[in-house]
Amino acid sequence: MTTSIIGFPRIGEKRELKFKTEKYFRNEISEQELKDFAKDIRLKHWQLLKNSGIDNIPSNDFSFFDTTLDTAFLFNIVPKDNEELKLSKLDRYFALARGYQGEKGDIKALPMKKWFNTNYHYLVPQFSKDTDIKLTDTKIFDEFQEAKDAGITTRPVIVGPFTFLSLSEFNNTKPTDFVDDLVSIYQEVFQKLSDQGAEWIQLDEPELVKDVVGSDKELFKEIYQKLLKNKFGLKILIQTYFGDVRDVYDDLIKLPVEGIGLDFIEGRKTKELVKSGFPDDKILFAGIVNGKNIWRNHYQNSISLINSLNVKNIVLSTSCSLLHVPFTIENEDFPTKIKAHFAFAKEKLTELVELQAILEGSDKSVETQNDTLFKNARVTPNEKVAQAINNLTDDSFTRKPALEKRAEIQKNEFHLPLLPTTTIGSFPQTREVKKTRSKFRHNEISQEQYDSFIAGHIDQWLKWQEDIGLDILVHGEFERNDMVEYFGQNLDGYLFSKNGWVQSYGTRGVKPPIIWGDVSRIRPITVKWSKYAQSKTDKIVKGMLTGPVTILNWSFPREDISIKESTLQIALAIQEEVLDLEANGIRIIQIDEAALREKLPLRKTDWYSEYLDWAIPAFRLVHSKVKPETQIHTHMCYSEFTDIIPAIESMDADVISFEASRSNLEILDELQKQHFKLQVGPGVYDIHSPRIPSVEEITNTIHAILSKVPKEKVWINPDCGLKTRGITEAKASVENLTTAAKEVRKEL
């Protein structure tokens, strides 16, 4: 029995790749320097895997930004304007990821979407009539060669053709138009790798864990039937993750491939499927070590699972790429007793190797020692919290009066103009801001110094907001490192890593806190700065909170109680905060549910029963007790909720803002069709790119919105918070936004 992993965190132990890449973005280092650095980091990781005892090591799981983008770039699936950009190849690549605005042109970034049920984001490949599929990059081959030169024969990884087509967008074309071309190009890749001496290739096909029925299933079958006609001597691993493959299992095991990777952690039916029969001539890559959470593997369970399967050839693997967990626990300073419960990416390698040893009959002490972690209760339950949850009734989840009635009351309360303007909350987190927070954390400056720094920033930015004529102001979130960690720090039951970063998109990372025990609010969280900001202006300043579902989804959840239960605990804590803000004169409160969609089950059939039926009420619980005249906003960082519009509506917020500019306002047609009741701020420009939208561009977007949403219901705002932007571009963009809104207002 051997070991394998699906992929490894590429940003590096201390996020080295991020910092280097950002230096490159700032023109502080050359392209060559960045490339050399990337090469070193890849080598370091391969060697780490090898030295840890992992037998089957992947390559091409590295990326400068995103591996789906890498695949599109490899195959020349790029918009024409990018192909024609007179920039270096690497800069053209980055232009796809981040947009480009400079001497050589002005192009937008590709749309970005959440990667399945994770907080990782991929860039959405765009197919059009012009798409001319051909090999135009060499990354996958170069990286294989690099590893080979270092004495490691890797298994190159690439997004599989079915998943690739399923994730792409098609302008005036459809997936089936490209099957033949795509099949030939994958085969060309097989051939080249085979010539280079590769034995295996891993085709990532997470799309197979969704509902794969009807034409989707036909597409899958057609692709693989054609693709596997010629493998050029390569062994093929079809790797799935994030669930089970119940719709295609029978087809999958009949394919002429050598390996099939299945997820035993999130795949509720995987065990059952495998037990129904797995061919002797194939290898099962059994995903038994959780690639998504940070708790230690319970060896006894894994061993008995493997032993129960009755499969001849098994490779022990992770449930998904280790990209989704932090690098190592080594740099953390939790007490040893606590640390013992965690396994980050590097420690998961050890787990695989230890499991392998146990299965091969080595001495039992490792297994026994591991078992002690699970024998005794890890935490003592919080009785008060349990009581509060027990006491919840239907009323606890219902805000009164109904939305329409509240809208009237609030209209008289706020007297806002048509197309009220606002922002999503944060302003640029400059180096100065981050440094000052860090100095405060390390006791290098006093509370007073820190407070006056934050107050100074709030003052400046309030003034700017007043000057440019925004209608609803924000305080700017300068005191927050992160929209989840900041809350967690004021909640009992939470733990924080120092260096537990996980890639979110490109060079951006998140550091999910860990839910260790029962959650309750220790102290007011946001009241001080919200109150301060409100005291400084006659305009309304929005309170700014993170919602319970997002806090849960962006944390590493417990595995000893359900995520539903943890979410309700968090909801009660945030409810206290909402009421506190209201009591302190905050009249509009935004409760961000940026990550609501994240844990939406990948199978539609599970959406409500497994998730929305408790997640949406958890949100309602948070604001159910506020006064009718208090206006509740919510914000989502995406607009892919066409198919859960009733659920979004039943969150029962008064206003919702979301990202729509990057996805062509498509959601609005659907909102119109379904007579969506909430007021909406569809996001009039894309903040994920540094380019500054012109007044004209924004004006056009507003017109497009007005053609679909009644003017009384439209808010004008950027599509997300501005914390990742530089000051100049942030200000210029929002100024253009207010100018555009005022211009359009005149026409109404």
Ligand code: GLN
């Ligand atoms: N209020 C948050 C901000 O502006 C929202 C961030 C988000 O949606 N990711 O930063």
Ligand code: ZN
């Ligand atoms: Zn957002």
